[in-house]
Amino acid sequence: MARTKPLTEQVAIVTGGGTGIGRAFTEALAAAGAQVVIASRRPEVLRRTADEINATLNAERVFPYEFDIRNRARIEELVNDVFARWQSIDVLINNSGLAVPETIEEITDEGWDTVMETNLRGVMQLVRTVLPHMRRNDFGDIVNVSSQAGKHGYADVPSYCASKFGLLGYAEALRDHMRKIGANIRVFNFCPGLVDVENTRPEQTSREGFIHVANMTRTLMYALSLDRNVVLEDINLYAR
Numbered sequence: 001m002a003r004t005k006p007l008t009e010q011v012a013i014v015t016g017g018g019t020g021i022g023r024a025f026t027e028a029l030a031a032a033g034a035q036v037v038i039a040s041r042r043p044e045v046l047r048r049t050a051d052e053i054n055a056t057l058n059a060e061r062v063f064p065y066e067f068d069i070r071n072r073a074r075i076e077e078l079v080n081d082v083f084a085r086w087q088s089i090d091v092l093i094n095n096s097g098l099a100v101p102e103t104i105e106e107i108t109d110e111g112w113d114t115v116m117e118t119n120l121r122g123v124m125q126l127v128r129t130v131l132p133h134m135r136r137n138d139f140g141d142i143v144n145v146s147s148q149a150g151k152h153g154y155a156d157v158p159s160y161c162a163s164k165f166g167l168l169g170y171a172e173a174l175r176d177h178m179r180k181i182g183a184n185i186r187v188f189n190f191c192p193g194l195v196d197v198e199n200t201r202p203e204q205t206s207r208e209g210f211i212h213v214a215n216m217t218r219t220l221m222y223a224l225s226l227d228r229n230v231v232l233e234d235i236n237l238y239a240r
């Protein structure tokens, strides 16, 4: 029987957890009782998000951590610091990401590198650093936020599409590796269409063509609740 663990005993890292989809994921995980480290570049944004969620929950469950996913040394510090504090990393949500809107003919080396290093290379390095800890505890869930643009190409964001397609390929290889070594580590991929990260409160209506971010969080919590031997592969969520 694969090991299970209640969310109240789990520790999560959510990259880009200070804003948008990452913030919504963080709220849901913290509300379910997990400890959540939110990691990205802007400390003031992270601090504000952590303070707001902790105040709502009347408990300290969200912890800000300044890091740049393009910096290998900071990735190692993040993982080492989280593991030293809690002796486990149970959920890794690879949510940090950005697009540089340059067409095929406009692409600059700088734009291409920024997108690839943030959306793809950084994820690979973070997973590589977290994996030994998950394997040692024989427990883990890795959630990647790809995109509809990881399944379909769009002329205005070719580097973004390439990075998100690449992320799905990497994740599939990761899942196959976990299966081959018999690790109790699941890999989920979100491939959302447009998600409204401006109207995020439950009572707010999403803009036309966008989905409410609550659909992302409900799906995350559902996916995590599945049996350890169940593989829910790419999760495509689009506005009807």
Ligand SMILES: NC(=O)c1ccc[n+]([C@@H]2O[C@H](COP(=O)([O-])OP(=O)(O)OC[C@H]3O[C@@H](n4cnc5c(N)ncnc54)[C@H](OP(=O)(O)O)[C@@H]3O)[C@@H](O)[C@H]2O)c1
Residues within 6 Å of the ligand: 015, 016, 017, 018, 019, 020, 021, 022, 039, 040, 041, 042, 043, 045, 067, 068, 069, 070, 095, 096, 097, 098, 118, 145, 146, 147, 148, 191, 192, 193, 194, 195, 196, 197
């Ligand atoms: N919203 C949508 O319609 C949609 C649709 C499909 C997929 N997605 C994907 O969903 C994810 C979240 O996007 P979002 O819509 O919630 O936008 P967002 O609010 O801009 O979130 C992106 C997050 O990534 C972080 N980030 C960017 N560069 C980073 C770096 N070098 N190191 C560490 N963190 C970095 C940002 O924080 P800092 O600036 O503080 O670093 C920010 O919190 C992205 O991967 C995006 O591609 C979004």
